[in-house]
């Protein structure tokens with residue numbers, strides 16, 4: 001089970017936990033509960049990359065999810081307040097200095113970003129997504145039900161910009177992916193992408209880091225190494241708490257791997273302390289859990305049943321009515337806060353903001369955060 005980045009076999013265990021349900025953004029009330037699969041993350045001691053070891057059962061389950069409508073269950077780019085905010089961030093951090101004439105987007109269920117590039121003057125716009133119902137062409141944007149690869153039904157010159165937002169962490173063979181990106185990019189073309197920034201999560205023991213869908217747990221270090229090995233030179237990298245925004249250009253030079261990486265060998269002990277904090281906080285009375293994310297799915301799968309009566313809510317209205325770990329995800333507005341003995345805030349990155357919102361809303365009870 002070698003390293004997915006360098007092929008090395010000096011590995012250390014970062015996470016080994018009991019099998020849990022696959023997180024698909026919440027499942028419908030009548031639907032069967034998702035399959036349970038193993039939870040493993042390893043770090044390569046040769047290059048520092050953090051990854052989920054290859055597993056054919058997990059690969060097969062993920063392929064089925066990506067080809068189904070479940071793949072579109074999460075908040076789409078440009079849709080709703082949160083989706084629009086995220087799209088603006090992507091555009092400001094991933095647009096090339098010169099507006100591109102041609103754009104190919106990998107993983108483009110709704111073409112929102114392609115339309116924005118069209119407004120800026122791009123005339124050739126192609127989006128690919130295996131979860132689309134079929135191929136379609138609408139007002140100059142071509143959407144293909146396809147997985148990105150070397151053989152696509154496209155004619156014409158190469159693209160000025162290839163865009164991939166929150167896609168690469170799902171791709172097991174990133175070397176092949178980057179070879180294919182080189183093939184479809186024009187000589188001066190730019191590859192712009194964002195992936196989850198796992199650095200702080202790994203340092204903090206954040207349960208949110210693990211997701212069956214994610215083969216790679218990227219950090220600035222591993223992105224630099226990946227690009228250098230595959231003939232891309234980094235043009236700009238922006239680090240945010242939750243995402244890395246990367247712009248790279250095709251280069252003929254394959255450079256050496258960067259050295260000196262952080263070893264995340266204390267992740268497991270920090271995670272254990274976080275799970276203990278959750279168990280203590282949810283030990284009695286009415287417990288409101290805020291954040292119906294993969295982090296909560298992991299926590300509910302990894303801790304023993306807690307003594308409190310759990311109510312789950314989230315800021316994303318698209319999740320209301322679905323279920324997570326057996327619990328319905330409720331509309332925040334329908335939960336009487338005065339009946340709650342404690343509120344447990346799940347996300348690490350925005351814990352302080354969420355706690356302040358509950359305090360401002362007049363809640364006088366205890367609020368527990370999982371961040372150490």
Ligand SMILES: [Zn+2]
Pocket residue numbers: 003004005006007008044045046047048049
């Ligand atoms: Zn490696």
